[in-house]
Amino acid sequence: MPLSLDKASVIVGAILGGAILGYFLRDTSPDASPVTGKNPAPRPEPAVSQRDVRPMGRPTFARELSMESQERLRELETLAASDPRKALTKLPAYRDTELLSLALTALAKGWAQTDPQAAAQWAAQLESAEDQVSAALGLVPVWATKNPEECLAWASAQALGNMREVSLVELADTWVAHEPEKALGRFLSMKSEDGTERGLHAITAQWALDDPDAAIEHIAALDPAGRRDEFLETALVSLTNQDPDRVWSESTRFDDPKRVEHVRAMSLEAMAETRPQGALKLAASVGNPPALLEAVTRGWASWDAPAARAWIATLPDAELAKSLAASISGTPERESPASQD
Amino acid sequence: MNVMAMSFAALIATSVAQLKFSGIYAGIATPKEKVLLAVTKGGRVLGLGNTSTGLKDALDPARSTINAKGTLKAVTGDGDTTINATVSSDFKLKGTGKSGSDTFRITASRTFN
Numbered sequence: 314m315p316l317s318l319d320k321a322s323v324i325v326g327a328i329l330g331g332a333i334l335g336y337f338l339r340d341t342s343p344d345a346s347p348v349t350g351k352n353p354a355p356r357p358e359p360a361v362s363q364r365d366v367r368p369m370g371r372p373t374f375a376r377e378l379s380m381e382s383q384e385r386l387r388e389l390e391t392l393a394a395s396d397p398r399k400a401l402t403k404l405p406a407y408r409d410t411e412l413l414s415l416a417l418t419a420l421a422k423g424w425a426q427t428d429p430q431a432a433a434q435w436a437a438q439l440e441s442a443e444d445q446v447s448a449a450l451g452l453v454p455v456w457a458t459k460n461p462e463e464c465l466a467w468a469s470a471q472a473l474g475n476m477r478e479v480s481l482v483e484l485a486d487t488w489v490a491h492e493p494e495k496a497l498g499r500f501l502s503m504k505s506e507d508g509t510e511r512g513l514h515a516i517t518a519q520w521a522l523d524d525p526d527a528a529i530e531h532i533a534a535l536d537p538a539g540r541r542d543e544f545l546e547t548a549l550v551s552l553t554n555q556d557p558d559r560v561w562s563e564s565t566r567f568d569d570p571k572r573v574e575h576v577r578a579m580s581l582e583a584m585a586e587t588r589p590q591g592a593l594k595l596a597a598s599v600g601n602p603p604a605l606l607e608a609v610t611r612g613w614a615s616w617d618a619p620a621a622r623a624w625i626a627t628l629p630d631a632e633l634a635k636s637l638a639a640s641i642s643g644t645p646e647r648e649s650p651a652s653q654d
Numbered sequence: 655m656n657v658m659a660m661s662f663a664a665l666i667a668t669s670v671a672q673l674k675f676s677g678i679y680a681g682i683a684t685p686k687e688k689v690l691l692a693v694t695k696g697g698r699v700l701g702l703g704n705t706s707t708g709l710k711d712a713l714d715p716a717r718s719t720i721n722a723k724g725t726l727k728a729v730t731g732d733g734d735t736t737i738n739a740t741v742s743s744d745f746k747l748k749g750t751g752k753s754g755s756d757t758f759r760i761t762a763s764r765t766f767n
Contacts (some may be wrong), residue, residue: 511727640685
């Protein structure tokens with residue numbers, strides 16, 4: 314049976330995708346070393362650690378793990394919670410397999426349930442930054458849920474590097490779900506580094522989604538001479554997908570007119586994805602600034618470009634129409650959500 | 655079922671949860687730049703090349719992660735741009751990116767798993 318064009322496209326796409334992935338996922342690490350559970354002679358950390366930008370070795374991707382593999386990981390995690398030393402003896406079996414990173418995560422996660430300090434000590438002694446990050450992904454969410462301050466103290470005491478950065482980000486992401494005000498305060502009080510900056514992004518973006526009222530009020534009350542406007546913008550832009558109307562109404566909290574317009578544009582872009590006419594009305598209510606009309610057409614065109622272009626064609630201002638048409642040319646189109654207008 | 659057994663049951667329920675988010679996500683970063691991300695089952699996030707001004711550098715997979723809740727936190731190699739997004743159960747990715755103090759929206763859908 315001949316392949317349809319669609320099927321052929323899928324196959325060609327899959328081959329091309331595989332080639333691209335192969336490039337990014339190739340294992341080029343010269344010193345890939347086995348996981349031994351403990352490294353008896355840890356390498357001294359450089360004063361400022363180098364970025365480890367090696368592609369991940371053998372990631373599991375684009376195909377399902379077997380049920381057997383999933384069961385092995387579950388068993389490892391459970392064993393780590395009850396008998397971590399015995400769980401460590403299982404790790405060599407994962408060496409040179411696609412499950413290694415998942416096994417490290419599972420082991421750390423299980424161990425953290427009963428003894429996060431010991432699990433953290435083990436994670437920090439893993440030989441490669443890649444393995445440390447895998448362990449941190451299991452360790453930190455569990456530990457931060459139980460005792461965020463203790464977890465923060467540990468993360469902050471680690472050498473600069475990927476594990477410290479990822480741990481701080483995971484900590485922020487976990488902490489904000491339970492104590493957002495405290496999490497924000499603690500991260501704001503820390504010396505700026507990649508992990509704290511990314512953590513602040515995670516906190517301000519997620520808090521706005523979890524509890525918009527509290528997040529907006531609290532962040533808006535930060536010192537205007539500090540980073541109040543930056544974090545408020547992050548919170549509001551994060552909220553655009555969930556509640557663009559709310560974001561529109563909160564946009565006047567900024568003194569800087571550029572920030573007001575940017576937040577309004579983000580709000581209208583999100584709104585226009587489902588309610589283009591409502592977005593147009595709001596843009597009209599403030600005099601139809603071109604930046605806002607661009608945002609509306611951008612959101613609208615992302616799922617219904619013909620309708621957006623048809624609207625542009627009705628505009629009496631030829632220059633504006635030309636500019637808006639140019640702004641959506643080549644806009645990637647998404648799946649069409651149900652229009653609510 | 656005792657308390658320990660209950661906690662193990664909860665553990666088992668989430669132990670491999672991050673696996674389900676793996677795949678390729680295609681979408682848009684404001685204002686209209688294409689974004690192509692790969693999420694591995696090991697919980698890493700890779701940028702597969704894009705033209706976004708905010709994401710001009712490939713994401714650093716060693717520092718870009720997704721956890722069992724589906725929260726994706728990614729960063730470019732130079733550290734200038736960060737992404738914080740959530741993947742929902744229907745494999746829609748929504749969130750924000752930051753370049754310096756500027757924030758932009760990012761939305762994408764899983765196109766290949």
